Amino acid sequence: MTSLIFFSFILLFGTITSYEDIRWGRIRNKYILSAFLFTALINSLMFLGVIEDHNLDEGYYLALLINVIIASLVGFALWTLNLWTPGDAKLFSAYAALVPLTTYRQGYTQYFPSFTLLSNTFVPLFFLILLTLPFSMSKNKDRKIKNLFDPRRLIERIIFLFGFLWFFNAIFSFLGMQLTFLMYLLLFITIPYIFRRIKFISLTHASIILSILRLIFDSDTVFTVEFLKFFIFLVFIFIIVMFLIGLSNFLPTTTAINIEDLKPGMILAEKIKSDDKIISSTTGGITADEIGLINKLYAENKLKSNLIQIQQTLPFAPFLFLGVLLTYLCQGDLVVFLESLFKS
Structure with missing residues (x-):
């Protein structure tokens, strides 16, 4: 029953966050907070016996806490390495809290079972890169x-x-x-x-x-x-x-857009210098104040062109959501699940 409760919330949570990441390029903190509050509420009711789950042992809640802490540290580390955005790091931590540990039956990793979520996220992403690579390489033959x-x-x-x-x-x-x-x-x-x-x-x-x-x-x-x-x-x-x-690395990663089309959260692919400030790329993207400063510089003819190079970012929330769904479908790690199919 508890697995169904969490899965129902994950379907709603994953759909909303994936849509927002695709549409707006960001994941709002209120959704991340709601995921942690929901997890805390349901697990508290389970601990108090209001919701019964006979599949859990005494060490379950400590194992869940350790898993979420490690997932948060891993998410933070990947963010500091610029491998994903802060929103993706928080989303991964939220999924680590939401997915019950009993889901990881194939390829369970002690202390950090949510590593399976990373595995099931990056494997499809890796194959997507392989599929798109030939088309992208054809546009970059001079490299x-x-x-x-x-x-x-x-x-x-x-x-x-x-x-x-x-x-x-x-x-x-x-x-x-x-x-x-x-x-x-x-x-x-x-x-x-x-x-x-x-x-x-x-x-x-x-x-x-x-x-x-x-x-x-x-x-x-x-x-x-x-x-x-x-x-x-x-x-x-x-x-x-x-x-x-x-x-x-040869995949096209930048595009030129008009200054008028700049929006908060976009990531610059070039440095813009003003008299007392350098506006450069960060994982959090440019702010509304920085957009105002760029418009001011252009109005004062301090920029060479009205076009700004922007990094093309891949919405990561849908892939994390897909990774979670694959985890439920395979009852754990996708690779281990496929290995067991071939051996049987």
Whole structure:
């Protein structure tokens, strides 16, 4: 019964937030707040016994709280890395609170079962990028892609994979968590972004240090034929994925619009300088005051053109909503569900 209550609310919540993200490019805080209040209300009634659910054990509410906290931290981290907007981060946290933990039957991740929501969101998104890539590449033939095949970068990635793979395995084994392939992929994509913000050590140096430590402390595993086969396969898959991500950078990401058509929340693809301020791109988009300043600069003939370059952002709320629906449909992780179908 409780699963049906949450699912009904999710259908309404997901439809509204997806529509607003597509139509207006934003997700209003009142909807996020309503999701958390609804979750708190229903779980309180369940805890008090007003609503009965015999499938829950004593540790359910603590596990749910830990899951939501980790989801919020992950959402914040992805926002600081400019991988999505603050609204998307809050929406992910809301879904982490709304989806009952009993839904994650396929590929349950201890402490952070809502990672399945990320997995089921990014897998369809990844295939959408692959489908649209050939059409976008045809419009960008003049762009060079030789950096994608740079031998030096390839060697750096192999060292990075070798060192950090061992590091992640050691950390998550200590925490009693099992890493899925998508979790590896997300970590290997996120770590380079983090190191770009760290000044005291580079990613290459950290990878070399971890690789040397692995050769010293994990030699029994490294110097085996089984590990060599596994690592060659992993490198092959990792290179393909990195190549596809690299190609996705050639997707058209900006468009020129008239200054009169600027709206709050739009993200600038260029810096606009005034006498005492620089208006630049942020994940939150430009404000009404900044639009007023841009119009003033144009009226004073301080801008070269009446056209402003704006980033074309992909509405992410519909993909998160799709990820939640796939989670319900597959009773957990989509990839694990498909694997079980092929094995049966």
